[in-house]
Amino acid sequence: MITQEFDFHAPRRLDEVLRLLADNGEGAKLLAGGMSLVPMMTLGLVQPRMVVSLNHVAGLAYVREDAGALVIGAGTTHAEVARDPLIARHCPLLADAARHIGDVQVRNRGTIGGSLAHADPAADYLPVMAVVGARMIVRGVKDRREIPADAFFTGLMQTAVGPQEMLVEIAVPKTQARGAYRRLHRIEGNFAIVNAAAMVEGAGGAARVAIGGVGHAPVVLDVSAQMRGGASNDALNAIAGRVYEATAGAPEDLNATAEYRRRMASVYARRALAAAAV
Amino acid sequence: MKTALEVSVNGERRRLEVDNRMVLADMLRDVLGLTGTHVGCGTGSCGACTVMLNGRTVKSCSVLAADVDGDAITTIEGLARDAEHLHPVQESFVRNHGLQCGYCTPGMVMSALQLLKDNPDPDEAAIRHGIAGNLCRCTGYHFIVRAIREAAVSQRAQPAKADG
Numbered sequence: 001m002i003t004q005e006f007d008f009h010a011p012r013r014l015d016e017v018l019r020l021l022a023d024n025g026e027g028a029k030l031l032a033g034g035m036s037l038v039p040m041m042t043l044g045l046v047q048p049r050m051v052v053s054l055n056h057v058a059g060l061a062y063v064r065e066d067a068g069a070l071v072i073g074a075g076t077t078h079a080e081v082a083r084d085p086l087i088a089r090h091c092p093l094l095a096d097a098a099r100h101i102g103d104v105q106v107r108n109r110g111t112i113g114g115s116l117a118h119a120d121p122a123a124d125y126l127p128v129m130a131v132v133g134a135r136m137i138v139r140g141v142k143d144r145r146e147i148p149a150d151a152f153f154t155g156l157m158q159t160a161v162g163p164q165e166m167l168v169e170i171a172v173p174k175t176q177a178r179g180a181y182r183r184l185h186r187i188e189g190n191f192a193i194v195n196a197a198a199m200v201e202g203a204g205g206a207a208r209v210a211i212g213g214v215g216h217a218p219v220v221l222d223v224s225a226q227m228r229g230g231a232s233n234d235a236l237n238a239i240a241g242r243v244y245e246a247t248a249g250a251p252e253d254l255n256a257t258a259e260y261r262r263r264m265a266s267v268y269a270r271r272a273l274a275a276a277a278v
Numbered sequence: 279m280k281t282a283l284e285v286s287v288n289g290e291r292r293r294l295e296v297d298n299r300m301v302l303a304d305m306l307r308d309v310l311g312l313t314g315t316h317v318g319c320g321t322g323s324c325g326a327c328t329v330m331l332n333g334r335t336v337k338s339c340s341v342l343a344a345d346v347d348g349d350a351i352t353t354i355e356g357l358a359r360d361a362e363h364l365h366p367v368q369e370s371f372v373r374n375h376g377l378q379c380g381y382c383t384p385g386m387v388m389s390a391l392q393l394l395k396d397n398p399d400p401d402e403a404a405i406r407h408g409i410a411g412n413l414c415r416c417t418g419y420h421f422i423v424r425a426i427r428e429a430a431v432s433q434r435a436q437p438a439k440a441d442g
Binding site (some may be wrong): 001004005006008010034035038039042043051055056079102103108188189 | 279281297298299300301304320321322323325328331334335336337339340341342344345347348389392393408410411
């Protein structure tokens with residue numbers, strides 16, 4: 001049982017949610033899947049005075065196709081992302097990352113919007129969003145803005161979503177590039193220690209890799225030059241070196257030293273690129 | 279601060295008023311007396327509290343009770359009307375010694391049901407992956423996996439019976 005009292009609202013419509021946010025700002029905490037928020041409230045780590053559930057608002061979970069992008073509602077669960085046919089066709093990298101999140105129960109309830117807004121640095125979606133160049137669509141009562149992934153994660157578990165705003169959908173560019181996601185974890189179901197998402201276009205085309213768990217936002221490298229001749233050992237070694245340099249700010253905690261994170265970042269970036277380049 | 283809600287639990291519609299601070303596991307156990315759902319870690323890691331919410335397994339310690347208005351919940355008590363008429367998955371757990379202390383078992387059975395709904399013919403790897411959200415300190419999982427494997431086989435042999 002949670003110890004601190006709070007007000008609870010379960011609006012039925014998005015405009016009611018936005019009105020509650022406009023009136024309460026940081027005093028209102030949005031509850032989507034709750035797979036992070038509810039345990040944090042149980043532990044007393046966060047004590048909102050108002051909780052606004054999104055679980056009874058129609059129309060937050062969807063996957064649809066626009067001209068150049070897939071548009072995914074923020075309320076779409078990880079299980080839905082993992083098995084959606086449009087995502088499987090146009091961005092299977094995203095479905096692959098979603099399959100790794102937590103466990104079956106977490107994936108049944110947790111949402112892509114919730115995960116991104118919570119912005120745990122090791123979340124499986126983060127390097128995918130960075131490497132594909134996703135755009136986060138954010139709404140307030142009066143405004144609607146699009147924030148590119150490389151501007152979305154602003155600090156440790158902080159995002160560019162304002163206190164009176166809500167992440168409503170994510171636009172993921174359709175791509176023919178091949179992607180691969182790899183993650184390091186000691187314990188199944190736990191957050192990754194580091195993770196990597198890579199995208200490689202056809203022979204000689206663009207190649208990018210994003211690494212998560214090494215700072216508040218993924219580290220993204222354009223490795224097109226190194227990958228021009230394919231994923232040779234020399235190419236991957238050069239990239240591993242670049243990753244190691246680029247992750248100098250990796251944190252140290254109970255799970256891993258900074259040095260270990262950096263070395264593993266290199267390993268997992270290599271693995272993701274090698275898999276994407278096949 | 280409280281919230282009024284209408285919820286269906288094991289097929290029975292209930293009207294309740296819950297303290298906002300209550301999680302679903304507490305509501306099931308303390309308000310409705312359905313103590314088959316167990317609380318292990320209380321923070322979403324062990325899966326002992328797993329129930330079905332609108333047909334999908336969730337960890338009930340990580341769902342606010344106030345948030346289930348209009349929802350349908352199935353707990354372990356909803357699987358069998360009495361000990362003489364266990365659900366086939368439960369029968370398989372008994373036959374295969376898939377439990378020792380029994381603390382993880384209700385949650386484990388619910389996850390087994392979810393797995394068999396999604397994948398009626400899981401191999402060992404799929405079973406282990408499907409119960410990855412349920413920790414067991416007693417059994418080492420070996421007989422749990424065997425119980426689920428056998429339940430899958432018998433469910434395919436008699437599909438009408440084994441509906442979670």
